[in-house]
Amino acid sequence: MFKIGHIEVKSKALLAPMAGVTGHPFRVLCKEQGAGLVYTEFVSANGIIRENQKTLDMMKFTESERPIGVQIFGETPEILAQSAKYIEDIVKPDLIDLNFGCPVPKVTKRGAGSAILKDLPLMDEVARAVVEAVSIPVTAKIRSGWNNGCIVAPVAAAALEAAGIKALTLHPRTTKQLYTGEADWSLIAETRKAISIPLIGNGDIKSAADAKRMIDETGCDAVMIGRRALGNPWIFREINDYLNTGILPEAVRLIDRVKLCHRHLYLESVAMGDYRATNYIKKHLSWYLKGFPGASDYRKRLYRQMEFAYMEGEISRIITELEKDPELANFAYREEGDLFPNVPGSKDNY
Numbered sequence: 188m189f190k191i192g193h194i195e196v197k198s199k200a201l202l203a204p205m206a207g208v209t210g211h212p213f214r215v216l217c218k219e220q221g222a223g224l225v226y227t228e229f230v231s232a233n234g235i236i237r238e239n240q241k242t243l244d245m246m247k248f249t250e251s252e253r254p255i256g257v258q259i260f261g262e263t264p265e266i267l268a269q270s271a272k273y274i275e276d277i278v279k280p281d282l283i284d285l286n287f288g289c290p291v292p293k294v295t296k297r298g299a300g301s302a303i304l305k306d307l308p309l310m311d312e313v314a315r316a317v318v319e320a321v322s323i324p325v326t327a328k329i330r331s332g333w334n335n336g337c338i339v340a341p342v343a344a345a346a347l348e349a350a351g352i353k354a355l356t357l358h359p360r361t362t363k364q365l366y367t368g369e370a371d372w373s374l375i376a377e378t379r380k381a382i383s384i385p386l387i388g389n390g391d392i393k394s395a396a397d398a399k400r401m402i403d404e405t406g407c408d409a410v411m412i413g414r415r416a417l418g419n420p421w422i423f424r425e426i427n428d429y430l431n432t433g434i435l436p437e438a439v440r441l442i443d444r445v446k447l448c449h450r451h452l453y454l455e456s457v458a459m460g461d462y463r464a465t466n467y468i469k470k471h472l473s474w475y476l477k478g479f480p481g482a483s484d485y486r487k488r489l490y491r492q493m494e495f496a497y498m499e500g501e502i503s504r505i506i507t508e509l510e511k512d513p514e515l516a517n518f519a520y521r522e523e524g525d526l527f528p529n530v531p532g533s534k535d536n537y
Contacts, residue, residue, distance in 0.1 A: 189385055189408045191224075191354040192324030194254050194281050196409070198223025200398065200426040201387060203356075203413035204258040204284070210245070212454035213471075214252050216447065217416060221423040223409070224254050229286045232261030232270035246278045253281055256326065260286035262298035264313045268320035275321045282353070283321060285314060287343075288328040290362040301330045301362040304339055311346050318351035328356040328389075328411075331374050334363040340374050341381040348382045356387040356411050366414075375405035387411050394521070395422070395429035402430075418474025420447075425521070438519035441479050442509045448475050449502045452495075461495035468498070478520045 188197050202209060202217045204226035214225040227246050234242030248255050257280045261267045271283050287310060289300030296302070303310045318325045327347050332338040344355050359374040360366070370390030379386050388407035392398050398410045416422055421439050428436050451471060455464035469490055476486050485505060492498040509516040 191254075191282060191326060191385055194324060196223040196254060198423065198427050199402070199409040199430060200423045201409055201411045202226065202416060202423070203389060203411045204229050204256075204286075205413055208417065210455075211248060211252070211458050212451055213420070214248070214255070215454060216451060217420045217423055218252055220420045221427045222412075222420075223423075224256065225252055226256045226258050226284060227280075229258040229260050229289065232259050232263070232267045235259070235270035235273055236266055246274065246280075248278075248280070255280050256282040256284045258284040258286050258328070260289060260294060260299045262303065262309075262313075264309075264316035267313055268316040271317045271325070272320045275323055280323070282324040282326055283317065284356075285317060285325065285327040285352075288330045288356070288358055290330065290360075290365050295362060301333065304329060304343060304362070305333050305337065307339065307343055307346060310343060311350055314347050314350035314352055324353040325351065326354040326356070327352050328358070330362055331357070331359045331371060332361050334361050337361075338374070341378045344378045344386075345381045348384050352384065354385040354387065354408075355382065356389055357407075358389040360390060372401060372405055375401070375407050379406040385409065389413065395425040395435055398426045399430055418471065418477070435521070438521040440516060441518045442506065442516040444475050445485075445502065445505055445509060448472060449499070449506065451475075452499060452502065456495060465493065465495045465498045479518045480515070 188195055198221050200221060200223060202214065202222040202225040206228050209226060209228050218225055227248065230242050230245050246257050257274050257278060259267060259270055274280065274283055286300055287303050291300065294300035314327065329340060329343055331340045340357055340359065347355060357375055357378055359371040360368065375388045385408040387409045388401045388405055389411040392401060392410055392412060393415055401407060401410055412422055425435055428434060452464060452468050455468055459467065472486060472489050476482050488501055489498060492501055
């Protein structure tokens with residue numbers, strides 16, 4: 188357990204905010220598997236001020252998801268402060284997170300996301316404005332810098348702490364790297380020495396062992412999991428168990444993966460309606476249903492379904508088939524590094 192301001196976070200494995208992914212259903216599933224803190228998808232401060240309905244809907248959550256943060260992005264201190272106050276008064280999350288880390292060009296070309304790391308005085312102004320506007324803790328997520336010639340993470344982190352930020356997440360890649368190359372964990376260790384507030388490490392954590400290694404090597408207080416949680420909410424349970432006991436739980440069985448697909452579909456239908464849920468769930472199916480013999484055939488069976496009742500029925504049929512084939516039903520793998528190093532046959536079939 189560690190604290191962000193007055194908030195107790197009971198697990199050192201946190202779910203990263205991801206656009207188009209970390210909606211209510213996925214957050215619920217990750218929370219059930221032990222995510223200590225979850226975030227909404229990042230939302231535009233301008234959209235909040237305009238009371239754009241789609242933006243407001245993205246911030247909805249249930250009490251079971253607490254502690255939860257809302258991550259906002261923008262480039263204007265006044266608008267970010269106004270949006271943060273609106274979120275505190277209307278949405279009532281546990282904390283607000285400032286997105287100073289998004290490297291996507293459509294965000295950075297406006298001066299938002301990680302582009303602000305090129306203008307640390309503006310970053311400081313934004314942080315102070317938001318901290319002064321709300322009473323709940325404000326956190327921030329940053330990258331190492333704009334490019335290899337502009338590595339600012341330790342300096343930016345110290346400035347953010349001085350501005351009143353209560354915890355910091357560092358993804359030690361530059362904006363120009365996007366998600367290529369390797370995350371430089373040594374920058375997390377360097378940043379740890381520069382600040383006293385909780386530091387959360389992010390980047391290249393592919394397993395529970397990686398999470399422990401990051402904490403041991405850098406001294407960070409917790410780890411944030413993004414892409415590795417896709418189709419794999421169990422990673423939070425694995426990290427927690429490994430950190431607490433040194434033992435990994437058994438890898439998840441195929442039948443349990445398919446059952447989670449069934450539940451995820453139901454949660455999405457409640458959240459967005461049957462039609463939208465049927466189409467939206469397909470990208471999650473591509474993440475859940477891989478790594479076992481015949482996986483591509485199962486995905487094809489589900490991808491072709493265009494109506495909720497047919498999709499639900501097809502998943503139910505797959506569960507019934509697996510119950511009659513214990514060997515396949517109990518097939519299990521754990522995602523670590525290369526997903527299929529010991530699986531014979533064509534990877535295209537997995």
